[in-house]
Structures are given as structure tokens and as C-alpha cells.
Amino acid sequence: MAVLGIESSAHTFGAGVVDGGKILANAKEMYRIEGTGMLPMKAADLHAANAAKVIRRALRQARMSMRDITAIGYTKGPGIGPCLRVGMLAAKTLAQVHSLPLYPVNHAVAHIEITRHLSGMGDPIVLYVSGGNSQVLGRVEEPFRHYNVYGETFDIGVGNMLDNFARAAKLNPAWGSSVAKLAEGGRYLRMPYTVKGMDFTFTGLLTNAVKMLASNDRKDVAFSLQETAFAMLSEATERAMLLARKSGVIVCGGVAQSSRLSSMLEAMAAQHGERFFVAPNEYNADNGAMIAFVAEQMAKSGHAVPYAECTVNQKFRADTVRLLW
Amino acid sequence: MRKIAEGAEADIYEDTVLGIAAVLKKRRVKRYIEPALEKDLRLQRTKAEARIMGAANMMGLNVPALLAAGADTIFMSRVAGKPLHGLPRQAMDRAMNDAGEILGRLHSVGIAHGDFTPANMLVDASGALWLIDFGLATQHASREDLATDVLLLKRSVSAREYSAFLKSYSKWGGSSEVLRKLASMERRGRYQTRSLETR
Numbered sequence A: 001m002a003v004l005g006i007e008s009s010a011h012t013f014g015a016g017v018v019d020g021g022k023i024l025a026n027a028k029e030m031y032r033i034e035g036t037g038m039l040p041m042k043a044a045d046l047h048a049a050n051a052a053k054v055i056r057r058a059l060r061q062a063r064m065s066m067r068d069i070t071a072i073g074y075t076k077g078p079g080i081g082p083c084l085r086v087g088m089l090a091a092k093t094l095a096q097v098h099s100l101p102l103y104p105v106n107h108a109v110a111h112i113e114i115t116r117h118l119s120g121m122g123d124p125i126v127l128y129v130s131g132g133n134s135q136v137l138g139r140v141e142e143p144f145r146h147y148n149v150y151g152e153t154f155d156i157g158v159g160n161m162l163d164n165f166a167r168a169a170k171l172n173p174a175w176g177s178s179v180a181k182l183a184e185g186g187r188y189l190r191m192p193y194t195v196k197g198m199d200f201t202f203t204g205l206l207t208n209a210v211k212m213l214a215s216n217d218r219k220d221v222a223f224s225l226q227e228t229a230f231a232m233l234s235e236a237t238e239r240a241m242l243l244a245r246k247s248g249v250i251v252c253g254g255v256a257q258s259s260r261l262s263s264m265l266e267a268m269a270a271q272h273g274e275r276f277f278v279a280p281n282e283y284n285a286d287n288g289a290m291i292a293f294v295a296e297q298m299a300k301s302g303h304a305v306p307y308a309e310c311t312v313n314q315k316f317r318a319d320t321v322r323l324l325w
Numbered sequence B: 001m002r003k004i005a006e007g008a009e010a011d012i013y014e015d016t017v018l019g020i021a022a023v024l025k026k027r028r029v030k031r032y033i034e035p036a037l038e039k040d041l042r043l044q045r046t047k048a049e050a051r052i053m054g055a056a057n058m059m060g061l062n063v064p065a066l067l068a069a070g071a072d073t074i075f076m077s078r079v080a081g082k083p084l085h086g087l088p089r090q091a092m093d094r095a096m097n098d099a100g101e102i103l104g105r106l107h108s109v110g111i112a113h114g115d116f117t118p119a120n121m122l123v124d125a126s127g128a129l130w131l132i133d134f135g136l137a138t139q140h141a142s143r144e145d146l147a148t149d150v151l152l153l154k155r156s157v158s159a160r161e162y163s164a165f166l167k168s169y170s171k172w173g174g175s176s177e178v179l180r181k182l183a184s185m186e187r188r189g190r191y192q193t194r195s196l197e198t199r
């Protein structure tokens, strides 16, 4: 079966096609954040303008037409309301016009599942790190199969923390990747390190780092901030892996594009004789292929949802999703 | 010395010190963390653990006695106990009742445990609960630190076990303020839609 997946939870509108677990297309258009940060309505308008174009491009990449598509998936959440609604409406319209079943997909579960699929691992510990989210998860069978959150941020996501620091340090673009570039060759300065069990917090670290910019080399502050934040995440992941007896470590989500985070997690896994996997960047950035992938899993396990119940949920948590595959 | 356990952070060996059944807890070097930061963490946690476990022991609580501490090693008395996992219902209720009492006593002097989950508790032959692993503990803890202890436990036990814990924890006068803080943390969003409790 060929499944079309539509993603629009934040600044990316993406469309992907998957057939039997094989990724045939992954097209996208991004809303470029300037100065002020993200304006939800402007992003949603841009998604609406790009929707048809991106979907057509995905079908062309897959060498298919809508007639070849047998099911459609879209991102139900979590994400930004106006943005989510554009993708939901596009998916619903196409499904109704072509009489296709529709599958609402959880964005976090999609990042996790496409990564797990590409890794070939069965039951790894998962670190999901994006702008707004930072969670350590793993599959649990009771009371039904789902991703349990073993630990998570008590305040902000690690991505937003890095973006905020980048803005305070006047980096351009104000993203995590700029912090990584600045951090190269930095020296370690002491910073607050807050892990509680398998949970963690980032605001104290951020506030401290921004203050330290005034009287220290920016390079050293960026280096120490990044090392501290990633060590907190790696430690929480290590704890969860050992306590839950998981085998293998995967990382996914926007911040998984950081090579320093990956190398840290890889070394952590190696210390326990475990494998580590991170997917190519195109799957860690928001994308439609992962939505198509999960929609196909849902379709194969008979999980169709009536059109009327296909809504969006800005706070849709991964641990509320029942996995039927 | 025989290794008896591998925690997430440390290796645990059993030994006898001056005729006392003891364990040696040695923190492993985490090679994946920036070396200066890693050393800071290892030494600081060992120091905090020795100091705070010692203080809790002086209060007469069921925690190991501190025998000696090095830079990243601690000698402590060995608890003759079993993990909570798989305890029958009544024994579990008793353990949770003890957990509430111990945590109330620690919180009343401003100590937060920092990793207050069943993985860091043992039950002895008489059914009494022992609390171990003070590596993430803090003295002069904020109300949020105290509430975090309660939250960590709440998330890792069943609703019935949690209510057994609450019954004795609530006997401590300051508990209502901590529980109010906990409620506000749960409202803060991260937890509000966690509708699915699995254990």
C-alpha cells in the first residue's frame, strides 16, 4: 500500500510517500524565522500557500499520482494550532475527494518510529529532543503497548534553550547549530547541572549561561552550556536504559542533528556495550515521510479513524498513543 | 572484594570493615562527559552522598551508616534487604508507609533525596524500609526540590501504593505546602496530559 503523509506542526510543511516501509518521497518547504521568532499565523499562511505544491512534488518524487495512494496520514499534534490545522485540512480534503482512510499521527511517535525502523533495533531506549520537547522514552506493554516517558524536562525543551542562548549571544542565525559552531575549541566553565532521577531542567542553566556572557569568552560559555546540557540528557538516557533494561540507544528530533550530542550518546552506549543509532538529518528535521511511515503501520493494524474524529491536539502526548504494531 | 551490584552510576562491592558487613560504592568514570565536568560531578556527588547520608543516619533514619569516604568511593554499612520489586501487597503498603515517614523526616530538616524511587529502597527481613543512594540529595532544598521527590515516587508506584505513602508523609506538618507545590508543578503543563499511568 502507498501512503501519503502530511506534516505541518511547526515551521515546516512536509509531504512524504511510504510503500511497504520503503520511503519513496520526502518533500518540504520551510518558513524561515527572522528576527522576531516564529509568527504562528504567518507560518500557517505560508503552509497553506505551499501545501499543494509540496504534495505534488512528493507524488512526483514517488513517481505516483493520487490514484496510487491508498491511505493518508497527517500530524495531529503536538504542535502549533494554526499550523497543525493547515495539514489536517489538506489531508482531510484529499482523503474525502479520493475516498481514502485517514490516520491522525503523533509527531513524536513518528520521529521515534521512523528512527527505530531505520536503526533495525527492536526495543531501544529513546531520547527525543526538539525545540519544545526533551523526553526519554521506551516501549512498555502494560496496560497496553505504548511509549512510556521515563524522564523529561520539567521546564523548557533543550532546543528552545539553545535558541534562546543563541539570541542572547547575538548569533546569526539564532539556532542551536550556531551555538555548536561557536563552541568549537571552547574551555569548560562550571555551570549548574540539574538532573532529578531521570528528569532534568534547563532554565537555571540558561539563565546562568546568559549572565556569564558578560564576563567570559563567548566561546567558553557556549562550549560549557552545550557540554552541560548534553551530559544531562545523556545521563538521564543512561539511567533509563539501565533501569528499564533496554537494549540500544536511539536519538531523534531536531536537536538530534547535533553531532556532539550523537557522539556523546554513542560513547555512553559503547561504555555499556550497546549500539547507538541516529537517522540522517532529513528525518530529524520535521518531515512528511515519518508521518506516512506511522500511518502505514496504523493502516496495517486496522486503526482507521472516522473523518469527524480527525482533529488536531496541540498538546498530544506520545505516552497516550496506543501502538498496535 | 566481590561486586554485588552495578547501578547506573556506581559499582557496589561487598566487604567487611572492622567486622561490620559493609559495601563499597565506587562511582564509575563516565567517559562520555567532558572530563572536567565529569570529575566535578563524580566528586561532588560522592561528597554530598557521604555528608547527607551521614546526617540522615544521625537522625536515626533507616539509611546505611557512613564508615569512610574517599574522593569517589564510600564505605557504608551493608543493608540486609531485598528490592521492593515483587513484594506482596501488604508488605508493599508497609514499605510505602515507611517511605512516607522517612521522607517526611528528611524534608522536615530541608533534605531532598533527589532520586526518590523504589529502585533506591530496600526492605529488610522484618519488613522495614531502608533508603539508599543519596548521590543526588541536597541540603537546604527548595520547596520545588522537595515536591520533586514526591513527584518521582508518584510516577513510579501504583495509585494505591502512592496513597499508602501519602498517609504517613502527610503527618509531617510541612507536607501540605509541598503537596501544594507539587500540584502547581503538575498543572504547569508537562504532566497535565499524562493521562496514562502505567504502573
Ligand SMILES: Nc1ncnc2c1ncn2[C@@H]1O[C@H](COP(=O)(O)OP(=O)(O)OP(=O)(O)O)[C@@H](O)[C@H]1O
Pocket: B004, B005, B006, B007, B008, B009, B010, B011, B012, B023, B025, B064, B076, B077, B078, B079, B080, B081, B115, B119, B120, B132, B133, B134, B135
Ligand atoms: N548499603 C547498601 N547495602 C546493601 N545493598 C546496597 C547498598 N548500597 C547499594 N546497594 C545495592 O547496590 C545497588 C546500587 O546502589 P546505588 O543506588 O547506591 O547506586 P547508583 O549507581 O547510585 O544507583 P542508580 O542506579 O540509582 O544511579 C542498589 O540497588 C542495591 O541493590
Ligand SMILES: [Mg+2]
Pocket: B007, B008, B119, B120, B133
Ligand atoms: Mg540507585
